[in-house]
Amino acid sequence: MLQAMNTGHEGSMTTVHANTARDAISRLETMVLMAGFDLPVRAIREQIASALHLILQVTRLPDGKRVITSLTEVQGMEGDIILLQDVFKYETIPSADRKYTGELVATGLRPKFVDKLIEHGVEVPAAAFRAPRRAPAPVPNRRASTRAPKPREIAEKERLR
Numbered sequence: 168m169l170q171a172m173n174t175g176h177e178g179s180m181t182t183v184h185a186n187t188a189r190d191a192i193s194r195l196e197t198m199v200l201m202a203g204f205d206l207p208v209r210a211i212r213e214q215i216a217s218a219l220h221l222i223l224q225v226t227r228l229p230d231g232k233r234v235i236t237s238l239t240e241v242q243g244m245e246g247d248i249i250l251l252q253d254v255f256k257y258e259t260i261p262s263a264d265r266k267y268t269g270e271l272v273a274t275g276l277r278p279k280f281v282d283k284l285i286e287h288g289v290e291v292p293a294a295a296f297r298a299p300r301r302a303p304a305p306v307p308n309r310r311a312s313t314r315a316p317k318p319r320e321i322a323e324k325e326r327l328r
Contacts, residue, residue, distance in 0.1 A: 179218075183195060187224065188222040188224055188237065188239035188251050188253075189251060191222055191224075192212075192215060192222075192241075192249050192251070195215050196208065196211050196212065196215065199211045199214075208247070209247055212244065212247065212248075212249050213244060215241075215249060216241055216243050216244050216249045216250075219241040220240065220241060220280050220283075221238060221239065221240055221241065221254075221280065222237075222238075222239040222241065222251070223235060223237075223238055223239075224236050224237040224238075224239065226257075228267040229267065230266065230267050232267060234257060234269065235255075235257065235271055236256070236257035236271075237253055237255060237256050237257065238253070238254045238255040238271070239251050239252065239253050239254065240252045240253075240254050240278040240279065240280060242279060252274075252276055252278065253274050253276070254273070254274060254276060254278045254296065255271045255272065255273055255274065256271070256272060256274055257269050257270070257271055257272075258270060258271075258272045272298070272299055273295065273296050273297055273298050273299070274296075274298055275296065275297060275298030276296065277293070277296050278296070281296075
């Protein structure tokens with residue numbers, strides 16, 4: 168599979184059953200090792216990192232519906248580790264009728280593969296990768312929760328002992 172993907176022909180696609188993008192990488196490594204090739208793990212990882220650009224995670228929700236839950240970019244190697252970066256993640260939207268709804272939301276990170284798209288004449292607006300603005304979380308009233316007791320309150324507690 169990886170050999171076919173590394174022959175210089177762009178546009179390969181494959182399916183791997185895994186729970187996360189990181190699990191998919193591990194399963195690919197295991198499949199190569201099970202094939203009987205006597206390659207060091209680092210060489211296998213380098214082949215995987217150079218062969219893959221994106222991992223698209225599809226998950227079945229509890230109601231049976233399948234949704235894309237993440238789009239992860241394979242960024243290369245750092246030491247012996249294959250670097251992964253989530254570009255889009257699925258966020259659940261609460262609903263009163265207990266149905267599972269959500270949307271794929273940008274993480275705010277610009278993937279490296281955009282440069283390759285531009286080389287091929289595909290323009291992707293930068294806004295496509297901007298994380299949505301969220302309302303800031305309310306700041307708790309720290310003054311009320313950290314108020315020091317007054318001397319009279321301390322004396323009253325001591326008197327009641």
